[in-house]
Amino acid sequence: MDVGSIRVGGYVVIDDEPCKVVELTKSKPGKHGSAKARVVAIGVFDNQRREIVKPVDAQVEVPLIEKKVGQVISITPPSVQIMDLETYEVFETPLPEDLAPSLQSGVEVEYWRILGRTKVVRAK
Numbered sequence: 854m855d856v857g858s859i860r861v862g863g864y865v866v867i868d869d870e871p872c873k874v875v876e877l878t879k880s881k882p883g884k885h886g887s888a889k890a891r892v893v894a895i896g897v898f899d900n901q902r903r904e905i906v907k908p909v910d911a912q913v914e915v916p917l918i919e920k921k922v923g924q925v926i927s928i929t930p931p932s933v934q935i936m937d938l939e940t941y942e943v944f945e946t947p948l949p950e951d952l953a954p955s956l957q958s959g960v961e962v963e964y965w966r967i968l969g970r971t972k973v974v975r976a977k
Contacts, residue, residue, distance in 0.1 A: 856890045857909035866914035867903040870896050871967045879909060897965075898972060919966040922977070925956055933973065935964060946971040 859865060863874050872894030882888040888909045895902055907913065923935040926943060933948045933956060946964065948956070952973060956962070961977040 854913055854915045855909065856892065856905075856907045856911050856913050857888075859890070859892060859913065864897070864916055864918065865892065865894055865905075866916050866968070867892075867894055867905055869968075870899065870901075870903070871916040871918075872896050872903055897967060898970060916967050920974075921964055921966065923962055923964055925958055925960045925962060927958060928956060935962065935971075935973070944971065946973060949973050952976055 857879070859874055859877060861874050861877050865872055865874060874892055874894045876893035878891045880889045889906055890909050891904060891906045892913075893902065893904045905913070921937060921939065923937050926934040926936050928934070928948065931948060932945045934943060934945050936943045938961070949972070952975070955976045956973075962973050963975050963977065964971050964973045
């Protein structure tokens with residue numbers, strides 16, 4: 854995807870980490886150069902702020918986000934065990950601190966699978 858077609862709220866890959874775009878500024882083309890775009894994004898998994906500055910016509914990687922529904926099987930403090938409700942696959946993923954009070958065994962959750970990693974987004 855071109856850097857110029859990125860929008861705030863979209864997702865990009867910066868330093869092999871999927872990030873959500875929170876700020877985007879574009880400069881005008883100058884006498885000897887092309888227009889540049891400055892993209893500020895927050896990491897989906899680590900919440901770190903990252904930024905890149907590239908020409909508007911440069912290519913940037915966009916992650917594929919699989920949004921799925923699962924059911925909590927068990928909770929052990931560093932992680933939560935989830936069963937996918939379509940494939941019945943069972944896997945472990947880190948326990949999100951902000952959702953920890955609302956998660957219990959049997960609760961349905963929405964989780965995202967991005968670049969081979971999973972993250973629980975919300976409890977249903």
